[in-house]
Amino acid sequence: MNKFQSILIALPLSIAFTSSAMAGLISEDFNSGLPAGVSFYGPSSVVNQEAQLTPSSNSLLGGMSFTDQDNGRLIEAWDANFDFRIDQNGNGGADGISLTFSRLGDVGPVGEEGLLSGLAIGFDTWSNAEISGNHISLRYDGVLLVEQNISTTVLENGDVHSASISMIDGLVNVSLDGASLFTHDVVSWTAYSGQFNFGARTGGARSRQVVDNFIASTVAVSEPSMLAVFGLALFSLARRKKVKK
Numbered sequence: 001m002n003k004f005q006s007i008l009i010a011l012p013l014s015i016a017f018t019s020s021a022m023a024g025l026i027s028e029d030f031n032s033g034l035p036a037g038v039s040f041y042g043p044s045s046v047v048n049q050e051a052q053l054t055p056s057s058n059s060l061l062g063g064m065s066f067t068d069q070d071n072g073r074l075i076e077a078w079d080a081n082f083d084f085r086i087d088q089n090g091n092g093g094a095d096g097i098s099l100t101f102s103r104l105g106d107v108g109p110v111g112e113e114g115l116l117s118g119l120a121i122g123f124d125t126w127s128n129a130e131i132s133g134n135h136i137s138l139r140y141d142g143v144l145l146v147e148q149n150i151s152t153t154v155l156e157n158g159d160v161h162s163a164s165i166s167m168i169d170g171l172v173n174v175s176l177d178g179a180s181l182f183t184h185d186v187v188s189w190t191a192y193s194g195q196f197n198f199g200a201r202t203g204g205a206r207s208r209q210v211v212d213n214f215i216a217s218t219v220a221v222s223e224p225s226m227l228a229v230f231g232l233a234l235f236s237l238a239r240r241k242k243v244k245k
Helices: 003-018 226-244
Strands: 023-028 038-041 045-047 050-054 061-066 075-090 096-103 119-124 135-140 143-149 161-168 171-176 179-185 194-201 206-220
Touching: 050 061, 050 194, 061 206, 075 096, 096 161, 096 206, 119 161, 119 171, 135 171, 135 179, 143 179, 194 206
Parallel strands: none
Antiparallel strands: 023 206, 038 061, 045 050, 050 206, 061 194, 075 161, 075 206, 096 119, 096 194, 119 135, 135 143, 161 171, 171 179
16 A cells, blocks of 8 residues: 555545534524424413413423434533523422433423433422422433532522533533532433423422523534545555455
8 A cells, every 4th residue: 555545545534533523503582482493381382582481370380392403413512501580489489490401302391300311400499308499400311410409599589590501421510690500420321312301390389480592502422424434445445455465
């Protein structure tokens, strides 16, 4: 195999394996009414240019999901930023909202603990024998990994709160109003195809629970391209010819 042949083989291989993975992007402010690519469940809808997950009524279960941005590819990293407000509290207010990056196809109305598949982050405003009635939680496939009291603010105080969540290869970081709440390494995590799903619930106590200005991105696991396959085929052919000499 001469030098020219080596260059021809190495070029497609290097291009294919150093290219960045496909990335998906969502940016939704709900200012134009019902957005494309978004499904609402239960009482959830767009009200006054916000995604209202529940009005302040008893015994409701709402939800909102976004379509897969990566054509079913495995996701190795994602981040999500959004504003939320919990107000119009009755009987103490309840129960909170959740964001799940669920396994593909598992979407629908859900409460403050999130769906039972994938990574779920809950902003919980009612204590059901939990650490407090103002806490955050992290679950993976329904298994509770983090349950932490929030001492810096009251979730249902009627203010607009800003949440920021990132996940890279199972390492989850959650911030609220610019302050980090926790970082947790999900040791059993593996990449999966997924989509974003919000949820909220009320019971005997109730609150209006809204989400706005949702911006999220996903990074898919890199896959060998056709260029890489072509390069590998050339490399294999060249090696066979060299062995026969």
